[in-house]
Amino acid sequence: xxxxxHPSNPLALAVLALLFxxxxxxxxxxxxxxxxxxxxxxxxxxxxLYTVIELLVKRGLITTKETSREGKRPERTxxxxxxxxxxxxxxQDIPALAEELPPQLVGKKFPPLFxxxxxxxxxxxxxELAFVNELVRRITDEGWGPVGLWRELQAVCARQHEANGxxxxxxx
Numbered sequence: 001x002x003x004x005x006h007p008s009n010p011l012a013l014a015v016l017a018l019l020f021x022x023x024x025x026x027x028x029x030x031x032x033x034x035x036x037x038x039x040x041x042x043x044x045x046x047x048x049l050y051t052v053i054e055l056l057v058k059r060g061l062i063t064t065k066e067t068s069r070e071g072k073r074p075e076r077t078x079x080x081x082x083x084x085x086x087x088x089x090x091x092q093d094i095p096a097l098a099e100e101l102p103p104q105l106v107g108k109k110f111p112p113l114f115x116x117x118x119x120x121x122x123x124x125x126x127x128e129l130a131f132v133n134e135l136v137r138r139i140t141d142e143g144w145g146p147v148g149l150w151r152e153l154q155a156v157c158a159r160q161h162e163a164n165g166x167x168x169x170x171x172x
Contacts, residue, residue: 010042012052016061016081016089021118023065023080026053053079061085090115 018029026049033044056062057079065080081089090112112119138144 009052011044011048012056013089014038014042015049015052015056016085017115017118019062019079019081020086020089020115021121023078025076025078026050027076056085061088 014033015029018024018032024032026046030044030046030049033039033042038044053062057064060082062079062085063082065078067075067077069075139147
């Protein structure tokens with residue numbers, strides 16, 4: 001991989017920060033930035049966003065996770081942060097983020113305080129995963145009741161859901 005300069009574009013940094021939270025497609029990135037009022041400090045234009053995404057992919061900081069299409073909608077590409085992108089985000093020099101900084105921030109690395117909300121969300125997801133893994137273990141290892149009956153009920157519900165979906169499509 002070619003080593004290039006650190007991204008100092010505020011939009012590029014915002015994309016890295018969003019993908020730190022979870023994989024997203026460009027439209028979702030723009031909508032999230034607008035919802036968070038980042039348009040007040042970052043110019044959010046779709047053309048610029050796609051250009052920044054291409055640059056970040058080229059630098060190996062983000063990667064394509066999946067491409068899908070729903071119905072007649074345009075193809076949607078979901079991007080995710082690479083380990084290199086994560087390292088780049090965490091090691092970003094603050095002076096690249098803004099022109100005028102308080103003296104105590106000049107020359108410092110990207111403080112963990114700036115991503116504490118995302119780290120909290122990640123901790124919740126990890127706790128949820130641990131709970132689900134333990135639940136699965138208890139169900140399979142400790143013989144939690146009639147698993148066969150539960151699976152049968154789930155299959156009936158899935159078939160009913162599928163039938164309702166087909167009925168809705170036929171009515172359109």
